[in-house]
Amino acid sequence: MATQRIRQLADGLTLARAVLGLPLIVALAGGQPALAWWLLLMGGLSDWADGALARRAGGGSVWGARLDPLTDKILISAPLLWLGAEGILPLWAIWLLLARELLISGWRAAEASGGPASLAGKLKTILQFASLLLLLWPNGWGFGLAAALQSAGWWLFWPSLLLALSSAWGYLRKP
Numbered sequence: 001m002a003t004q005r006i007r008q009l010a011d012g013l014t015l016a017r018a019v020l021g022l023p024l025i026v027a028l029a030g031g032q033p034a035l036a037w038w039l040l041l042m043g044g045l046s047d048w049a050d051g052a053l054a055r056r057a058g059g060g061s062v063w064g065a066r067l068d069p070l071t072d073k074i075l076i077s078a079p080l081l082w083l084g085a086e087g088i089l090p091l092w093a094i095w096l097l098l099a100r101e102l103l104i105s106g107w108r109a110a111e112a113s114g115g116p117a118s119l120a121g122k123l124k125t126i127l128q129f130a131s132l133l134l135l136l137w138p139n140g141w142g143f144g145l146a147a148a149l150q151s152a153g154w155w156l157f158w159p160s161l162l163l164a165l166s167s168a169w170g171y172l173r174k175p
Contacts, residue, residue, distance in 0.1 A: 003057045010053035011067070013046045018071035020046075025078040033138040036079070040136060043075040044129040072125055073101045079132050088135065089157060097161055100168045120167035127160035 020043045027036035050068065077098060084094040104121075134153025139146045 006053050006057040010050040010057065013050035013053070014068050014071050017043050017046045017050075018067070018074050021074040021078040024075065025082060028079060028082040028136075033136060034141070037133065037136050037138055040075070040079060040129070040132055044133070047072060047075075047125070047129075070105060073105065076125075076128050076132065077101070079136055083132075083135060088154070093157070093161055097164055100164050104168055104171055120163060120170055124160055124163040124167050127156060127163060131156040131160050 020039050024036055024039040024043070027033075027039060047068075080089065080094050080097065083089040084091045131153045134149045134156060137146050137149040137153070142149065
């Protein structure tokens with residue numbers, strides 16, 4: 001019974017993360033970078049927490065395995081689209097990343113197991129969250145370090161894009 005409750009909690013965190021995408025984009029569009037940053041951080045921490053809970057339960061639910069990557073995409077797409085609209089990241093790079101995400105989501109939907117994430121896919125997600133947290137670092141924080149942190153986020157975006165594309169190749173070439 002405790003295992004089922006842990007899985008339900010993990011699924012609940014996953015669902016809550018999906019809902020964060022809308023307030024995140026509204027905060028960015030409304031000029032509230034600190035709120036957007038905290039929402040993204042909460043989303044990233046919930047991703048880690050639901051994974052830890054699922055492992056503690058001996059594995060997550062099939063529903064959670066299918067929903068988890070989708071919620072990551074919603075949460076990551078919101079700030080990416082805003083960063084593209086603001087000219088901070090090039091639209092072609094965001095298009096490549098979002099096309100990759102749609103392709104892999106389609107592949108996962110066809111997999112009976114929900115297509116569990118590879119190590120490269122997990123590392124890609126961590127790099128994306130780290131890059132976005134740095135890119136969205138509010139200008140009023142950090143004793144004048146905001147520009148340096150935002151620049152570090154920009155540079156970290158590129159390895160995350162390369163890892164996204166290479167992990168997609170790894171998923172698609174599996175028999």
